[in-house]
Amino acid sequence: MFTRIDHVGIACRDLDATAEFYRTAFGFEVAHEEVNEEQGVREAMLRVNGTDDGGASYLQLLEPTREDSPVAKFLAKNGEGVHHVAFGTSDVAGAAGAIGGRGVRVLDAEPRHGTMDSLITFLHPKDCGGVLTELVQARGATGGDGGER
Amino acid sequence: MFTRIDHVGIACRDLDATAEFYRTAFGFEVAHEEVNEEQGVREAMLRVNGTDDGGASYLQLLEPTREDSPVAKFLAKNGEGVHHVAFGTSDVAGAAGAIGGRGVRVLDAEPRHGTMDSLITFLHPKDCGGVLTELVQARGATGGDGGER
Secondary structure, three states, X not given: OOOEEEEEEEEOOOHHHHHHXXXXXXXXXXXXXXXXXXXOEEEEEEEEEEEOOOOEEEEEEEEEOOOOOHHHHHHHHHOOEXXXXXXXXXXXXXXXXXXXXXXXXXXXXXXXXXXXXXXXXXXXXXXXXXXXXXXXXXXXXXXXXXXXX | OOOEEEEEEEEOOOHHHHHHHHHHHXXXXXXXXXXXXXXXXXXXXXXXXXXXXXXXXXXXXXXXXXXXXXXXXXXXXXXXXXXXXXXXXXXXXXHXXXXXXXXXXXXXXXXXXXXXXXXXXXXXXXXXXXXXXXEEEOOOOOOOOOOOO
């Protein structure tokens, strides 16, 4: 069902400074950057490695663009750090349906737009051992193709 | 320097129940289990995918075996959830030295024994944007070999 760790989402207050830290200390480069107005977040994707489903694993840096956004609320409560873990799948709607059928609350009735033209949904952290869990279908990924982005 | 997301470490109160959740809800199987007496923790490694450095990415479930262990203290403060993020390298001592030279505090003077006969060290979360960061050299990994385990 899940074929890779797609990304680890990290909440930060200053996206540019955090990206610069990861570049200079760890050698990770920003592969993609965008603003998601719906989520109130500016995002940078740092590619770490390719995966054997044809996709890749990233770090996703998240900076809130407004105070009422979920990431701003997370920062106010927890400070900077890991915000969520995302797994890649070739069929996010099917995976969400199967997982929902096992009693895990799926937070989006329909998959929605994620970074890099992906389709995503989130699972309730209280049903996933305290981990806010995201499912990601990469752009163009179907039938087991991990979709390098 | 880092060639993969080696694992995401997840603190839990009941390792068996959490592993069973990941098996039934997500399809991840336990590839390895061990007790690390020094760290006061019981660990299970759930393999998610292979990586293009020849290694693999895992979830690492962590259950404390005593109340004074770091993971027990984490659980008391934060509850269950993501505990750390680990990156794979072929040379943990070299990577730690380079990163330490850039002002990031390395928490172990010498790399120590990690799960599955790996060599590991940790970086101070306050120097890494709130993320407790682990460096992992897989058993037998040298010169760029990611070391599938």
